[in-house]
Amino acid sequence: QAARSTRTIVVSGVPAGVLQDDVMADILTIHFQRSWNNGGDVEEVTYPTRNQGVAYVTFEDQGVVERVLKKDQHLLQDKRLPRPYPLTVTGYNVSSSLTQLMMPP
Numbered sequence: 001q002a003a004r005s006t007r008t009i010v011v012s013g014v015p016a017g018v019l020q021d022d023v024m025a026d027i028l029t030i031h032f033q034r035s036w037n038n039g040g041d042v043e044e045v046t047y048p049t050r051n052q053g054v055a056y057v058t059f060e061d062q063g064v065v066e067r068v069l070k071k072d073q074h075l076l077q078d079k080r081l082p083r084p085y086p087l088t089v090t091g092y093n094v095s096s097s098l099t100q101l102m103m104p105p
Contacts, residue, residue: 002062004074005022006062006065006092007043007058007059007060007061007062007064007065008056008057008058008059008065008090008092009032009056009057009059009065009069009089009090009091009092010054010055010056010089010090010091011028011054011055011056011057011074011087011088011089012051012054012086012087012088012089012090013053013076013083013086013087014028014047014053014054014055014076014085014087015076015081016048016052016053017079018081019080021047021048022099023079023080023105024047024055025045025055026030027047027076027078028047028055028057028076028098028105029042029045029057030078031074031076031087032045032057032059032068036039036070037068037070037078038064038067038070038071039059039062039064039067040059040060040061040063040064040067041057041059041061042057042059042060043059043060044056044058045057045058046058046059049074053078053096056092061101063087066083068089069089069090069091074086074087074088074089074099075087090097
């Protein structure tokens with residue numbers, strides 16, 4: 001099984017404060033499991049995180065990460081949301097090192 005970090009994506013643009021955190025995590029899980037989002041089996045969704053509007057999605061298969069990252073636009077849509085929300089999806093390693101660069105010492 002591939003290392004957890006290589007099976008994880010960082011999702012930003014998650015609408016904060018719109019729904020309860022567990023409901024939002026559920027919506028994110030459904031979004032990234034759907035085939036039309038190039039998704040696959042989700043192992044875990046970490047939400048909320050220290051960064052507002054950011055979630056971590058870990059897939060069971062590393063191949064899913066590559067497919068999800070190739071999709072041009074992810075639009076989070078659910079009947080429980082007031083409107084669709086565009087999401088920014090990046091690989092875990094890239095964004096976690098960027099976050100460290102942006103953090104004040």
